[in-house]
Amino acid sequence: MKTILVTGSSGLIGSEVCVYFASRGYTVHGVDNNQRAVFFGPQGDTRWNQQRLARNLPGFVHHELDIRDRAGVLALLAEVKPSVVVHTAAQPSHDRAAAIPFDDFDTNAVGTLNMLEAARRACPESPFVHMSTNKVYGDAPNRIALAELETRWDYADPAYEHGIPESFTIDQSKHSLFGASKVAADVMVQEYGRYFGLPTCCLRGGCLTGPNHSGVELHGFLSFLVKCNLEEREYRIFGYKGKQVRDNIHSLDVARFIHAFSEAPRCGEVYNLGGGKANSCSILEAFTIAEQFTGRRQRYVYVDENRIGDHICYYSDLRKMRAHYPSWDISKTLEQTIREIVDAWQRRTLSGSQ
Numbered sequence: 001m002k003t004i005l006v007t008g009s010s011g012l013i014g015s016e017v018c019v020y021f022a023s024r025g026y027t028v029h030g031v032d033n034n035q036r037a038v039f040f041g042p043q044g045d046t047r048w049n050q051q052r053l054a055r056n057l058p059g060f061v062h063h064e065l066d067i068r069d070r071a072g073v074l075a076l077l078a079e080v081k082p083s084v085v086v087h088t089a090a091q092p093s094h095d096r097a098a099a100i101p102f103d104d105f106d107t108n109a110v111g112t113l114n115m116l117e118a119a120r121r122a123c124p125e126s127p128f129v130h131m132s133t134n135k136v137y138g139d140a141p142n143r144i145a146l147a148e149l150e151t152r153w154d155y156a157d158p159a160y161e162h163g164i165p166e167s168f169t170i171d172q173s174k175h176s177l178f179g180a181s182k183v184a185a186d187v188m189v190q191e192y193g194r195y196f197g198l199p200t201c202c203l204r205g206g207c208l209t210g211p212n213h214s215g216v217e218l219h220g221f222l223s224f225l226v227k228c229n230l231e232e233r234e235y236r237i238f239g240y241k242g243k244q245v246r247d248n249i250h251s252l253d254v255a256r257f258i259h260a261f262s263e264a265p266r267c268g269e270v271y272n273l274g275g276g277k278a279n280s281c282s283i284l285e286a287f288t289i290a291e292q293f294t295g296r297r298q299r300y301v302y303v304d305e306n307r308i309g310d311h312i313c314y315y316s317d318l319r320k321m322r323a324h325y326p327s328w329d330i331s332k333t334l335e336q337t338i339r340e341i342v343d344a345w346q347r348r349t350l351s352g353s354q
Contacts, residue, residue: 005082007031007067007115008089010046012213012220012251013131013205015053017086020255022057029061029080031089035107039096040216048348049212067111077118084262085123087115088131093219094176095307105181112185116192116200124198127265129258130189132202133182134272134316137164138173139309146313152243152282153313163247163277163317166204166270176309186270193268201261203254206274206316209337210251211344222248222286225298226341229290230349234299239306242283247274247315250332250340260325269324274316279334289335293342 004021008014009030018028030053036044053060065072067089077085090108091097097104112130119128141164147156155161170183186202193200207221215223217236228235254273261269281289287298306312322329332340 001027002083003027003029003080004084004086005029005031005077005080006086006088009053009062010034010050011036011088012210013208013254014086014088015049015212016210016251016255017088017258018053018057018060020252020259021084022060024259026083027059027061028057029063029082031063031065031067031076033064033066035066036214039091039093039100040219043216044214046214049214067114068106070114073114074118074121077122081123083123083126085115085119085126085128086258087112087129090131090182091178094135094178094309097176097178097181101177104177105184108178108181109184109188113188116188120192120196120198124196126199127262128189128192128198128200129261130185130200130202132186132189132204133179134164134204134206134274134311134314135175135179135309136170136183136186136204137168138170138175138179139311140169140173141314142312148243151284152245153240154245155313162319163315164272165317166272166320174309179309190268190270197267199265199267201266201269201271203257203271203273205249205254206314207246207248208251208254209248209341211340212251213341221246222338223341225283225286226290226294226338227345229294229296229298230342230345232296232299234301237283237300237302238310239304240312242302244311245280245282245313245315246311247276247280248334248337249273249275249279249330250337253330253332256331257321257325257328260328264325266324271321272316272318273321274318275330275334276318277315279330280315281334286338289338290342293339
């Protein structure tokens, strides 16, 4: 029986990976201690998702463990010896990191090292997938020549017609402390692949989203935007005229790629994981799409100051992923994704699960 161990299993990507691999016959071990509620307060609470997994996945095993607990991580990996390790646990907000720098680095960088070394000792042949972030590029993408269109910014340089490639620089840019801690983790995951020969990869995610996201203002762009719309609350736009662009990928498509990698792993690989240009949108464009499904006008206020290190325009070049794993591609459109988020928030509001 194949076994998968997923950290951050109650989060958006972690829970989707649990469900996807369970449907393929894996025994699923989830590691989560609801740290998101500590970082973001009650709105970030993910216990509802943990309960959903326990209710719906036969044989699901939950481990209440903090990845900063080195001895606990080493002991767990030695006990489970999973066939696949998917590491999604993180402090995910570049805004929040500045207020909690030690917690941020210990979670993102040291926690990842704990997981890598535990995997090297217990199951060195098992694929290790790390959820990195596009924030490893810092604000360097803002140096690309841009064109201002009616509702969005876009790349004016034809070299970036398909988006940001994995070869893009991570140096000489402002990352935020979150971006810096994720760079440390990202490079360490690559090094365990290249130095020790472990089958590892870093997935540098854009906006990873979907119906099971507990979106808050500091993390979870589309989910929080939809929540504000449904509750008729003001959404705050921070700078760039609301024309800043992100590519959005449904959590199911993330899980599908992780499965593809686990079936044919490589050592020390890096992929820019996002929705690509086709699934990109600005905040203003996201308002319009959400309004179509909720029937409510989006209330918002404009703050004429962008977040530190925030990207003006970012979407992923997916050509390397498609070349290495030709059976994989985006299956959920942006419109489908937003529709599912709307439906999910409506259901959770009715059931009282926020």
